[in-house]
Amino acid sequence: MELVAIITILALLQFVFFGIQTGKMRVKHGVKAPDIIGDPEFMRMFRIHQNTMEQLVVFIPALWIFSYYFEPTWGAGIGLIYIASRFVYFLGYLKDAGDRGKGFGIGFATLMVLAVGSIVGAVMQMLS
Helix, strand or coil: CHHHHHHHHHHHHHHHHHHHHHHHHHHHHCCCCCCCCCCHHHHHHHHHHHHHHHHHHHHHHHHHHHHHHCCHHHHHHHHHHHHHHHHHHHHHHHHCHHHCHHHHHHHHHHHHHHHHHHHHHHHHHHHC
């Protein structure tokens, strides 16, 4: 489960990185807290950060539950794909909101594999 722990911390560090980038955009574009409306570049970065937070709520428990019922190496591998997809999402969305789809789609697919796998693992264990 050590790999799963490492992936969890990497995902959280990615979230912190996105938060720092959001803060830099606030300064760059003069958007004072608590305002969340301003320059479009700031608003895109803000949404990247917020969307990542929204997905972490599913990602972290699903990663751990999936890894508990199945092979932790598989969970960590899927988690690594999720983290990479968030960077693809970040780079695409920051450039243009219309370019976020590829990263979002890959990330969402990994979330579904982990979440559905978690349910399947729990049900299989319960029935055995």
